[in-house]
Amino acid sequence: MARNDTMTDAKDLEADLLISGGGLAGMTMAIAAAGAGLRSIVVERMDPASLTDSGFDGRCSAIAFAGWRLFEATGIAALIDEHQPILDIRVTDGHSPLFLHYDHRELGEGPFGQMVENRLIRKALFARAARMAEITLLAPDGLDDVDFSATAVRARTASGRNIRARLCIAAEGRRSPLREMAGIGTIGWSYGQTGIVCTVAHEYPHRGIAHERFLPPGPFAILPITGRRSSLVWTERNDFAAHIMGLDDATFTLEMQRRFGDFLGRTEITGPRWSYPLTLQLAERLSAERLVLIADAAHGIHPIAGQGLNLGLRDIAALAEVLADAARLGLDIGSSDVLARYERWRRFDTLSMVAVTDGLTRLFSNDIAPLRLGRDLGLAAVNRLPELKKLFMRHARGTVGELPKLLAGQPL
Secondary structure, three states: OOEEOOOOOOOOEEEEEEEEOOOHHHHHHHHHHHOOOOOEEEEOOOOHHHHHOOOOOOOEEEEEHHHHHHHHHOOOHHHOOOOEEEOEEEEEEOOOOOEEEEEHHHOOOOOOEEEEEHHHHHHHHHHHHHOOOOEEEEOOOOEEEEEEOOOOEEEEEOOOOEEEEEEEEEOOOOOOHHHHHOOOOEEEEEEEEEEEEEEEEEOOOOOOEEEEEEEOOEEEEEEEEOOOEEEEEEEEEHHHHHHHHOOOHHHHHHHHHHHHOOOOOOEEEEEEEEEEEEEEEEEOOOEEOOEEEOHHHOEEOOHHHOOHHHHHHHHHHHHHHHHHHHHHOOOOOOOHHHHHHHHHHHHHHHHHHHHHHHHHHHHHOOOOHHHHHHHHHHHHHHHOOHHHHHHHHHHHHOOOOOOOOHHHOOOO
């Protein structure tokens, strides 16, 4: 059984990996590494109970087909209580009659992905980790001091625990303290947009169809979740988003309904609303001495294609495979040569996704007539070109390129 902070004594702790951050990325990384026999100490500042037992909070994630295979290969998927398959994707530009429609049956390999409540993913991650002797979770706790040397990582937690590991993994989110401590800079910019996230209950079934509507302020995504509910990712300009978030529930619902339409019948907001500034952030490098970055600590992209978490899962699958290969060969898993392999593997894929999401955001977040006409004709053309359409569908499923074993559903 995995140990948590109440089961660990005060002596120094040793492991192969020290993972800072026990969120979706950090816990998934520890579980993936455990599949290769690597021992991890995960340090998380928040109490796990507060992340799993607080009830539905309105936040959900789209896990692409390849990412779901990682969850299946690591035993996480079997512990997720509810999930909604994404069967079709329909893309429209404003009120244009032209559209692009992806039908999962055209590829014949299963759905495009799964929609899951974040709290259910966290619950499954903590339950899976609790069954694995390779994982020690220190929570709630935090890293107060970290020292990187040529031979090891040494750290001290806020509760006074001393930790020694061969490699430290930063899974702390966009404001990663370890990234800053290592002097790794970032590049990026603000889109001047805010993402509003909430959940809507509706009268008619969604039939597993995800809708991506491009409106002048930004995309308005309607993503199917279990029951007659959908998760909204609603993009607005910063000033108007602040106004919308300040509205009472009834007026907020009217604003939402104007964009949502009536194709699913009567609608009602359920759960809290959330808002986030939309920015691009890319770390200048993914590693330093005995330190490697994954997920949001390495990159933050626009949610226009719903690939933020999936990009992090690709990091995790690649890093787990690189570390597993190095361990089998008896190499130092924290060496610069091993980390350079991970960085080479992830750099092109990350830059490609950044280019795609940034380009789509700039192309569709406007109401310029010539661009609008070109967009509409482009959507209609792709919809009528089967082979090109299938390529885009495979991109949506995350199955294009050199896939790590876990994303192909294979054990390490």
